[in-house]
Every structure is written in C-alpha cells, then in structure tokens.
Amino acid sequence: MSSFDLLLQQFVNGLSLGAMYALLALGFTIVYGIMELINFSHFNVFMIGSFVAMGVLSLFGLSGQTVLLHGFPLVGVLVVTLAVTMIACGMLGVGIERLALRPLRGVQGPMAMITTIGVSYVLSNVVMLTMGANTKNFPNPIPSVALHIGTAQITVFQFIIWALSAVLMGGLYFFVQRSKLGKAMRATAQDPDAALMMGVDVNRVIMTAFFLGSALAGAAGFIFGLYYNFTNFGIGFTAGLRAFTAAVLGGIGNIPGAMIGGLLIGLIEAMAGQYIGAKWADVIIFSLLVLVLVCRPAGLLGRLAPTKS
Amino acid sequence: MAGGLPLMLEFRNVNTYYGDLHVLKNVNYNLGAGEIICLLGGNACGKSTTMKTIMGIVRPTSGEVIFEGERIDRLPTAERVKRGIAPVLEARRLFPRMTVFENLEMGAFTRKRGADFDQDLERVYSLFPRVKERRDQMAGTLSGGEQQMVAIGRALMARPKLICMDEPSMGLSPLFVEQTFDIIQQINRQGVTIFMVEQNAAMALSIAHRAYVLQTGQVVLEGPASEMRENEHVRDAYLGEMQVAAA
Incomplete structure (x- = not known):
C-alpha cells in the first residue's frame, strides 16, 4: 500500500467511526443545550441500542455466524432493525427523563448529573446480569463489496454508515431549524423563561430532546455492532466518553459542533491507530481536548457566555 | 373603579410568597378593558412579582387572579397566553x-x-x-x-387582549423611549389593554389612564394618572427622582 493509499484508507475509516461518534455526541449536546445537564446515562442507552439491534437481527435469523443478505432482504432487515432500535432507545431515554430526572427539576447543583451516573450504572448492570458479562458476536449481514481506489477500499457498509448518518443528522437539523417543536427547542435552549412565557411547554421540549438524542444513540449502537462485530455490557463507556469529548470539542450545546467534533474524533482515532499505535488513540484524543479547551474554552463552535441580556 | 369599563383583569386579595418572604400583600387591581394602567414603585416592591403572577411563573398563596371573568391563577402559562395575555419582558x-x-x-x-x-x-x-x-x-x-x-x-x-410590559423604557435612548411610548398608545387605541411596570414614572403617567403605587408589596395609592401626577407622594418619590435622574 502506498503511503497515499494508506492515508486515504484511514481517512475513510475515520469518517465511518466519526459518523458513529457524531450521532452519539448529538444526544449529549441536545440535552445539554436545553437543560445544561450532562447526561451520563446516554453512554448506556447507546450500549442497550446495540443489544436491541442484536435482538432484532436474531429475530430475522441472524446471529453469531456470518449470514450475508443481498438486495431487498438486506435493506429490509437493516431498516426494520434500525427503526426498532431507534424507537426503543428513544423511549428508554424518555423513560429515564420521566422517572429519574423530572422529579429533580428545579433542584440546583450537580444532583441531576449524579443521578444520570446512577442510572448509567443501573443500565449496564441490568444488561450484564440478564445478558451475561461475556462478549457477544454481533452479526453483520452486509456483503463486503468494496470500491477500490488504488489499494484503498471503501466498503458498501461504510457507504451505508455515511448515508445513514447524513440522513439522520440532516433530519435532525431540519427538524430543529424548521419545525415548530424544533424552534421551541432552540428558544428554550436560548432563554427558558422567555420560551415558557411564549406558551412553550418546557416538559414537552425536554422529552423531545431525550427522545431524539436517545434514538440517535440507538442508531450509533447499531452501527457499533455492525462495525466491530461484537457487543458487551461495557461498550458504552469508551465510545460514550469519546463521543462526549466530541461534543465538548465542538462546543457543547451546539449541534453542528457535535457533528464536526464527532468526525474529528473518528479521524484522530483512525490516524493515530495507523501512524502512532492504536493504544495511543485515547492519549491523543484527550490531549487534544485539553488543548482545545485551553485555547478555546467554549469548544470549536461554542459561545462562552450565553447572551442573556 | 375601572371607570365603568368591563373588567379585563382583576387581582382579588392576592398574597404571594417566595419561601418565607411575603412579596405581595393582599393586593387588589382592577384593569378595565382598553385601559393603559401603570404600576409604580421602588425596587423590590413587588412590581415584577405582579407580572410573574399574571403570567403564571409564580403562583399566589391565596387570593384570585381573574381574567375576563374567569379564574386563571391555577392555569399553566401556555393556557394564559392562549386566552390573550402576552408579555413584553x-x-x-x-x-x-x-x-x-x-x-x-x-x-x-x-x-x-x-x-x-x-x-x-x-x-x-x-x-x-x-x-x-x-x-x-x-x-x-x-x-x-x-x-x-x-x-x-x-x-x-x-x-393579545392584554399586554404586560415590564420596564419597556429600560436601556433605551430618550428618542427610542418616546417612540416606544407612542407605539404603546397606538396599540392601545387598537383595543389592547396595557399593564405596564415602569421606572420612568413621568413618561408612564403621561400616557396611562390610571396608576397603582406599590410599596413593600402593598397598594398604597391608586387613581387616574392625571391625579397621580399632582399627588405629592408620587411627585416626591417617583417624579422628582426621575427629573433629577434626567438632568
């Protein structure tokens, strides 16, 4: 492989990983934007997403061994699995908000954030105790057909990841920019009291934020399983922390920021893996985080102080 | 009290607390449909709490808030906006x-x-x-x-049928203050009732029909704006101060 092909290959891989991190980062950023809450239970909504997807795939007779699908059955299985996973995770997110966070509404300080850490542990332990602690094979029914550029290759699966992420992120952006509820979300993020006095139902806005963020985490969990061909109860922590870093890097609360941050983290991970050694990926990612925060404390696209005057 | 006009908004013996702090003490207002009413008072006298009570951001501990003949003090903010109350914050x-x-x-x-x-x-x-x-x-x-x-x-x-304005002149240049008050009168002539909290008492009284004066959470004075302008207490406490501030 020439050095250019190698670079191109890692760029392709990085964009794929980055798309997954971006989907996961969006959930952190949407909820933070509206409630100024860092939602650590998001880590394990993502993890549960991978288990839900695995369960749905097994209903289609896909488990463990490699069964490849083509054409319509492939598209059908992927779409159904994605839809079920996203809806299930969205509802899980709404449930977490309703049961664990709404009772704390209006309580000052870090209580709500600590609660999300508690919820996160409950989720991962429930999965460990019911599904077992061992790593599971995650089936990938997508044939490994690839487009070759020199010796670098872009697989169908990677195209699917990009297309899916583009559609989901585009959809989210369109929803937030254009729909009435999306505008209410932005208004609430910018000035919750004023939004309330326009007649916005703030609880409904928060519920929507949790649903959307968690549904995207479900999609990311599905992609994770397909990409790495495994899942276990512990995957939420590493991927979640990187995605959270992506959100902070881009400017937490800022939707395009989370997308860019996610892609950046994915690229860094791929490049670091190739040129420095995979073990150094986290060192580089988190060093970069520190560097960006020192130079631009609000993140790449963030604003320092909310303009509330 | 509202000059024979049908009532738009009433406060009946409203008491509002923040924790132990008694902010509004047995407050009564009667706002007639089509009036401009201004609410005068010093800092922390309960003016902003009045606005928050109307919009449903704080709930009164006792008493009733009545809009067009119906109690609204237990309604969520969105419902109040739907019925025709809008804020200028x-x-x-x-x-x-x-x-x-x-x-x-x-x-x-x-x-x-x-x-x-x-x-x-x-x-x-x-x-x-x-x-x-x-x-x-x-x-x-x-x-x-x-x-x-x-x-x-x-x-x-x-x-809206009623617009509640909290300090519409704050932070504006004198020219804009005058324009703003012109606009408020125009809107009022189109049939919208205006309830206005305002530090710039001279300006507010020049366009208001009636005024209330709040002091430490109690209504101490009420009447037509023209009488208020002549009232010694109001002149000393609010108008004099404004003229000094303007000079």
Whole structure:
C-alpha cells in the first residue's frame, strides 16, 4: 500500500467511526443545550441500542455466524432493525427523563448529573446480569463489496454508515431549524423563561430532546455492532466518553459542533491507530481536548457566555 | 373603579410568597378593558412579582387572579397566553440566536398557523417597518431600540387582549423611549389593554389612564394618572427622582 493509499484508507475509516461518534455526541449536546445537564446515562442507552439491534437481527435469523443478505432482504432487515432500535432507545431515554430526572427539576447543583451516573450504572448492570458479562458476536449481514481506489477500499457498509448518518443528522437539523417543536427547542435552549412565557411547554421540549438524542444513540449502537462485530455490557463507556469529548470539542450545546467534533474524533482515532499505535488513540484524543479547551474554552463552535441580556 | 369599563383583569386579595418572604400583600387591581394602567414603585416592591403572577411563573398563596371573568391563577402559562395575555419582558429577552422572523413566530406559538398569522405579521411590520427590514437577521445583533420593537411585535403576534410590559423604557435612548411610548398608545387605541411596570414614572403617567403605587408589596395609592401626577407622594418619590435622574 502506498503511503497515499494508506492515508486515504484511514481517512475513510475515520469518517465511518466519526459518523458513529457524531450521532452519539448529538444526544449529549441536545440535552445539554436545553437543560445544561450532562447526561451520563446516554453512554448506556447507546450500549442497550446495540443489544436491541442484536435482538432484532436474531429475530430475522441472524446471529453469531456470518449470514450475508443481498438486495431487498438486506435493506429490509437493516431498516426494520434500525427503526426498532431507534424507537426503543428513544423511549428508554424518555423513560429515564420521566422517572429519574423530572422529579429533580428545579433542584440546583450537580444532583441531576449524579443521578444520570446512577442510572448509567443501573443500565449496564441490568444488561450484564440478564445478558451475561461475556462478549457477544454481533452479526453483520452486509456483503463486503468494496470500491477500490488504488489499494484503498471503501466498503458498501461504510457507504451505508455515511448515508445513514447524513440522513439522520440532516433530519435532525431540519427538524430543529424548521419545525415548530424544533424552534421551541432552540428558544428554550436560548432563554427558558422567555420560551415558557411564549406558551412553550418546557416538559414537552425536554422529552423531545431525550427522545431524539436517545434514538440517535440507538442508531450509533447499531452501527457499533455492525462495525466491530461484537457487543458487551461495557461498550458504552469508551465510545460514550469519546463521543462526549466530541461534543465538548465542538462546543457543547451546539449541534453542528457535535457533528464536526464527532468526525474529528473518528479521524484522530483512525490516524493515530495507523501512524502512532492504536493504544495511543485515547492519549491523543484527550490531549487534544485539553488543548482545545485551553485555547478555546467554549469548544470549536461554542459561545462562552450565553447572551442573556 | 375601572371607570365603568368591563373588567379585563382583576387581582382579588392576592398574597404571594417566595419561601418565607411575603412579596405581595393582599393586593387588589382592577384593569378595565382598553385601559393603559401603570404600576409604580421602588425596587423590590413587588412590581415584577405582579407580572410573574399574571403570567403564571409564580403562583399566589391565596387570593384570585381573574381574567375576563374567569379564574386563571391555577392555569399553566401556555393556557394564559392562549386566552390573550402576552408579555413584553424586562430587558426584551429576545431569542438572540433566532432570526427576527423566528422570534415573531415564537410570539404566535400557542396559535394555529393560518391566514391570520400573515395578517398579524403585516400589522407588526406596518407598526415597525424597521422590523420588516431586519426580519432575517439574528435578533441578538439588533440595537436595543430595534430589539424593543421586536419584543413588542412578538407580544402582538399572540393576538393579545392584554399586554404586560415590564420596564419597556429600560436601556433605551430618550428618542427610542418616546417612540416606544407612542407605539404603546397606538396599540392601545387598537383595543389592547396595557399593564405596564415602569421606572420612568413621568413618561408612564403621561400616557396611562390610571396608576397603582406599590410599596413593600402593598397598594398604597391608586387613581387616574392625571391625579397621580399632582399627588405629592408620587411627585416626591417617583417624579422628582426621575427629573433629577434626567438632568
């Protein structure tokens, strides 16, 4: 492989990983934007997403061994699995908000954030105790057909990841920019009291934020399983922390920021893996985080102080 | 008390607490339909709490708030907006990273989007041609005076019967203050009742029909604005102060 092909290959891989991190980062950023809450239970909504997807795939007779699908059955299985996973995770997110966070509404300080850490542990332990602690094979029914550029290759699966992420992120952006509820979300993020006095139902806005963020985490969990061909109860922590870093890097609360941050983290991970050694990926990612925060404390696209005057 | 006009808004023996702090003490207001009423008082006398009580941001501990003959003090804010109460908030409080047009849309949030939305938009644009020019600009980039126009326009988009204004002149240049008060009178002539908290007592009393004076949470004085301007207590406490401040 020439050095250019190698670079191109890692760029392709990085964009794929980055798309997954971006989907996961969006959930952190949407909820933070509206409630100024860092939602650590998001880590394990993502993890549960991978288990839900695995369960749905097994209903289609896909488990463990490699069964490849083509054409319509492939598209059908992927779409159904994605839809079920996203809806299930969205509802899980709404449930977490309703049961664990709404009772704390209006309580000052870090209580709500600590609660999300508690919820996160409950989720991962429930999965460990019911599904077992061992790593599971995650089936990938997508044939490994690839487009070759020199010796670098872009697989169908990677195209699917990009297309899916583009559609989901585009959809989210369109929803937030254009729909009435999306505008209410932005208004609430910018000035919750004023939004309330326009007649916005703030609880409904928060519920929507949790649903959307968690549904995207479900999609990311599905992609994770397909990409790495495994899942276990512990995957939420590493991927979640990187995605959270992506959100902070881009400017937490800022939707395009989370997308860019996610892609950046994915690229860094791929490049670091190739040129420095995979073990150094986290060192580089988190060093970069520190560097960006020192130079631009609000993140790449963030604003320092909310303009509330 | 409201000059024989049908009542728009009443406070009946309203008491409001923040924890142990008794903020509104047995307060009664009667706002007639079509009036401009101003609420005068020093700092921390309960003016802003009055506005919050009307909008449902704080709930009274006892007493009743009545809008068009019906109790509203247990209703959620959205329902009050739907019934025709719109705020112009202290310091404008526009959504800074939304466009002027989107801010106006937020004003109409509780209403279904129909033909009357465009009518109301035209009404706002004709009152404030500047707002029309700036409609695609982020609200946070406007000058204070322009923001005030959008804030009033945003309230009008709710097609309100009553607009509650918290310090509409705050932070505005004298020229804009005068324009703002002209606009308030125009809106009032179109049939909207105005309830206004205002530090600039001289200006407020010059356009108001009636006024209430609040002191440490109690109504100590009420009457026609013309009488208030002559009242010694009001002159000493509010008008004198303003003239000194203006000089």
